[in-house]
Amino acid sequence: MLKSLQSSPRILSLILLAGCVAGAAIDAHADDSPPPTNWRVIATSADRERLRGWRTAWIKALDQVAAAGQSQQIAxxxxxxxxDAAQPGATPPAGDYACRVFKLGSRRPAGPVVTTLPPFTCRVAQEGGILSLTKLEGGQKPVGLLFPQDGSRMIFLGTMMLGDERRALEYGRDPERDMIGAFERIGDQRWRLVLPYPRWESLLDVVELVPKARG
Known part of the structure; x- marks a missing residue:
């Protein structure tokens, strides 16, 4: 992996990504140039397509929820x-957040259209001039980087860590693990990560993030 570091900004970003999870130092012979800040340079074509379809995924998911008579669960x-609830100021402060995942819509005819997962802790951290976002608990742990796009949106690129894995898989190596989403502020001290067409189960995953109280 390190041999191709200097010629591949995608590899560089994912080395940083793995380091923020496992605490591993970057190889001393690695390129010292800053990581790319243009997510389009790093994202796969499949993920760029998924992100372009975020609104379609959202509307389809909400239609399924309404058709199942479960709109009251999310109201x-x-x-x-x-x-369209995004507000200016998408960049979150570093720190720990109380997070919840809501899975909307289903890829299977008989699948659930609203699923709320147990709350967990996630962390926003500064990683060499760019922000990282990591889920700290559970058997499925998304980990990735937040790239600036405009004042009301950042772009999340990452991979899914499974089980007791200690390092993130390289982005782009396994399409089933690759993740892309839009990170937005939706209120005072309230953010969300919107993941269109996740690889498993749902049509749209929405992650709520609220800063944890410092005690």
């Missing part, structure tokens, strides 16, 4: 479930 969540 109390307010802006979290509204596609």
């Amino acid at each position: 109390p969540l307010g802006a979290l479930m509204q596609p």
Whole structure:
């Protein structure tokens, strides 16, 4: 992996990504240039296509929820479930966050259309001039980088860590693990990560992030 570092910004970013999870130092012979900040340079064509379809995924998911008579389950969540609720100031402060995942829609005819996963802790950290986002608990742990796009949106690129894995798989190596999403602020001290067409189960995953109280 290190041999191709200097010729591949994608590899560089994912070395940084793995380091933020495992605490591993980057090889001393690696290129010292800063990581790329243009997510389009790194994202696979498949992931760029998934992100372009974020609104379609959201509308399809909400239609399935409504058709199943379960809209009341997500109505109390307010802006979290509204596609156009993004506000200026997408960049979150570094720190630990209380997070929840809501899975909307189903890829299977008989699958659930609303699933709420148990809450967990996730962390935003500064990684060599760019922000990382990591899920700290559970058997499925997304880990990735947040790339600036505009004032109301950042782009998340990452991979899914499974089980007791200690390092993130290189982005682009396994399409089933690759992740892309839009990171937005939707209120005072409230953010969300929107993942269109995740590889498993749902049509749209929405992750709510609220800063944890420092005690």
